[in-house]
Amino acid sequence: MLRRLLYAAVAAGVLLGCDAGQGGVRSGASDTAAVGPPAHRVVSLSPSLTELIFTVGGGSRLVGRTRWDTDPPEARAVPSVGDGLEPNLELILARTPDLVVFYDTPANAAAIARLRAAGIATLSLRMDRLEDVPVAARLLGDALGVRPTADSVAEAFETVLQRRRRAVNGPGPGVLILTWDSPPIVIGGGSFLTELVALAGGHNVFADLTQPSAPVSLEAIAERNPDVVLLAGGQAPGFVDRPEWQAVPAVRARRFARVEGSAFSWPSPRSLAAVDRLAAAIAEAGR
Numbered sequence: 001m002l003r004r005l006l007y008a009a010v011a012a013g014v015l016l017g018c019d020a021g022q023g024g025v026r027s028g029a030s031d032t033a034a035v036g037p038p039a040h041r042v043v044s045l046s047p048s049l050t051e052l053i054f055t056v057g058g059g060s061r062l063v064g065r066t067r068w069d070t071d072p073p074e075a076r077a078v079p080s081v082g083d084g085l086e087p088n089l090e091l092i093l094a095r096t097p098d099l100v101v102f103y104d105t106p107a108n109a110a111a112i113a114r115l116r117a118a119g120i121a122t123l124s125l126r127m128d129r130l131e132d133v134p135v136a137a138r139l140l141g142d143a144l145g146v147r148p149t150a151d152s153v154a155e156a157f158e159t160v161l162q163r164r165r166r167a168v169n170g171p172g173p174g175v176l177i178l179t180w181d182s183p184p185i186v187i188g189g190g191s192f193l194t195e196l197v198a199l200a201g202g203h204n205v206f207a208d209l210t211q212p213s214a215p216v217s218l219e220a221i222a223e224r225n226p227d228v229v230l231l232a233g234g235q236a237p238g239f240v241d242r243p244e245w246q247a248v249p250a251v252r253a254r255r256f257a258r259v260e261g262s263a264f265s266w267p268s269p270r271s272l273a274a275v276d277r278l279a280a281a282i283a284e285a286g287r
Helices: 001-009 049-056 073-078 089-094 106-117 133-146 149-164 192-199 220-224 241-249 271-285
Strands: 024-026 033-035 043-046 062-063 099-100 123-126 173-182 184-187 213-215 228-232 256-259
Touching: 043 049, 049 062, 049 073, 049 133, 049 256, 089 106, 099 106, 099 133, 106 123, 133 149, 149 271, 173 192, 173 220, 184 220, 192 271, 220 241, 228 271, 256 271
Parallel strands: 043 062, 043 099, 099 123, 173 228, 228 256
Antiparallel strands: 024 033, 173 184, 184 213
């Protein structure tokens, strides 16, 4: 599960913007300028965007997805084209898409250029923060011709998010969100997980890092002295028994908040419903 969380930190999405070929959408000042007819055969190379496509009513348009796309369950019936990072163009082209949805990363620049040269539209979206969910929903709504449904999804999410934010009282316990242990990689302030922890009544001890995730030293972790270590999955990973990790009091005392499920892997309309589970896990770990 740590590996999956690390993958999500890299691949859940990287830039809120669009690249349009023939048909698709462009992102301008308004973020929503329709170009050409709606897409009918879509390959999604991001788990978060695959889920959002289903949520806004475009699931029947999906003809390809990555092997990481597990939600909703219907996504698993869509043929896999492999990984989303540096994707296999042959597998993508075999699905004859008229739109390929990417997370934006330099590693995919060549793939995007080749697809656009072939006349296939591409759409790149960042899905790092909670506020990215309604923006991406509306952009996908334009690309797929389902904007009314997308608007409803976006407005409902924004309403609940505002209510959750108003209900937060104080910073609460310090939480270390660990995605990898050797070297230690933590979630920073650029990730939706930092927001979820805040909505759940805690605060990310590395929230001052602007990146979604970043490598840090064990000394830095010990200095931040988190009250709780947030782990994805039900089993305590092997690092907790290594001598060097005993310098972190929360690890030494086994104060682990454990959560499971893809609601904690990428931002989605389900994210806000996961806040109560996260709050309970943090509270239990701190006892």
